[in-house]
Amino acid sequence: MNGDPRDFRRYKRFECAVFRKTTEMHGGLSNMAGGFPLLVEGIPVLSAEALYQACRFPHMPDVQKLILAQSSPMTAKMKSKPYRTDSRPDWEMVKVPIMKWCLRIKLAQNWDKFSHALLSTGSKAIVEDSSRDTYWGAREIGPDLLEGQNVLGRLLMELRQKLHSSPDDLREVAPVPICCFTLLERQIGVVGKRVYPSVRRTSETASEAVA
Template sequence: MNSNRTYQLADSVVFQKTKEEFGGLSNMAAGYSLNINDVIIPTAEHLYQACRFPHSPELQLAIISEPSPMTAKKLGRQKIEMTRKDWDKIQFKVMKWVLEVKLSQNWESFGKLLRETGDKHIVELAPKNKIWGAAKDGSVLTGTNALGRLLMQLRETYVKPDHYQACVNPLEIEDFLLLGNPIGIVCNEEYESEIEWSLNRSILPTS
């Protein structure tokens, strides 16, 4: 995914700050909490940063306990030397998984936001990080825009066809851990409750 893209501003949905119209597309956006192994994680950014450090459960706990996603990110940067050795090879896979979990567990709100982007390009405005986003130069946006491209994949794969992914499988990578435990299949709690209710209802006597 390390290749530059160029987008016309007029044909793009651009986000940067979380309070903007499409700010919920940002990993920093509040209101899209995630449940991994029965651990509630405030934002996608918290989870992504925690995934850097599978061999340091104490650091993972410190990251996901931070109230602010920006502070969680800074904490990860402060301990950058503890990052798993294969991070550069797997970081885009991890981000894709994080976003799939975000969509699965926030289908109504996050799915609605992605649907509202229509057929436009999704671009994160990030002049200082043109790997995950893109920089603006007049009416043109240039950068790798990895986050925007992954969001567009989600939109095309799940949102447009209304294909709800209730459960997300763990990544098939070594040491995919959270707080010392392997990350298992992640299912939406509401979905699990509906299945349990349906099963219980089906075995009730009809008379």
């Protein structure tokens, strides 16, 4: 999964489990879907998208705090944009393993809901329909035809396969084996089931975690 144009794939929409809006049938597969709270090293995180974006900046805990304080996945993503030129220097090499890790945590800590979302796709190809992003998703190039690398969709299909073959192995998530893998200056270790039943939707949660 890289930027090589030869890695582009074509998908027939009617043969796939396609998601674009979070309100659609397979919308829960999107990183922009709410209702999948996480807890990493005691730090509440409202979405997989917020966790992914925060992982860009282990060396900038104040930026991580800003991202984690946002009430929606989209605003968390937007808050990261002004700082992206300061992303960790190996970001392009580690972003896919980090995304895979975020999806694993989303499953481990929202088991019933997210496993249902994955398994409801059956054996269909999972495709994120995007108007612009042909790396994480695929864009429409003709009537009912999508083209792109669809990296997010392929990671979700890989996770679905593991859910079928070895679900017990997905209950805990090891950290990505890279340097400086921290959240709000806390070294990230093995992440398991979320301890708390819910996450308070306030801007104070991330601040309290480092108080």
